[in-house]
Amino acid sequence: MNDVKTDRLSFKEMCDKFDVTPRTLRYYEYIELLEPEKEGRTRWYTSREVARMTLIMRGRRFGFSLEDCRQFLLIYDEQGSEAQNQTWVRNATEQLSVLDKQIAELQEARDELKDLRDQVARTIE
Numbered sequence: 001m002n003d004v005k006t007d008r009l010s011f012k013e014m015c016d017k018f019d020v021t022p023r024t025l026r027y028y029e030y031i032e033l034l035e036p037e038k039e040g041r042t043r044w045y046t047s048r049e050v051a052r053m054t055l056i057m058r059g060r061r062f063g064f065s066l067e068d069c070r071q072f073l074l075i076y077d078e079q080g081s082e083a084q085n086q087t088w089v090r091n092a093t094e095q096l097s098v099l100d101k102q103i104a105e106l107q108e109a110r111d112e113l114k115d116l117r118d119q120v121a122r123t124i125e
Contacts, residue, residue, distance in 0.1 A: 008037070008044040018053055028056065033070060063095055 009017060014036075015025055028034045029043075033056055036043040045053075052073055059069040068091065076084040 008046055009050065010045075011036075011043045014043075014045045014049075014053070017050070018057055020057075028053070028066075031066065031070070033066065033073065062092075063099060064091070 011022070011025065014020075015022055018025075025034070029036065034045070034049050034052060036045045036049055038044075055073065056066075056069045059072065060066075064072075072084065072087060072091070075087050
């Protein structure tokens with residue numbers, strides 16, 4: 001027999017699983033990225049919410065805004081996985097360009113910092 005409660009995570013378990021603060025999790029609920037089941041004051045997160053949170057966390061790690069994540073989740077809800085995958089490829093391609101630019105800028109800043117450090121270090125030897 002399948003116990004429905006074993007397929008759900010509590011608020012604390014959800015925070016632990018994704019290494020987020022309670023404030024973050026409540027905020028994601030407040031902006032309607034997540035919709036846990038509620039029994040009284042207790043929140044339960046189903047596999048759907050775990051999957052959504054996985055996508056949100058991955059999206060944030062890749063540099064997408066919460067609004068980008070919202071739109072991506074809405075596409076799945078309204079149009080299905082094929083439309084979501086097409087959007088994902090397009091958005092990922094755009095984000096890769098953004099990240100490549102940031103990497104180049106960081107490398108340039110690192111090189112300048114290293115050169116300056118080396119110049120100053122030579123003056124104190």
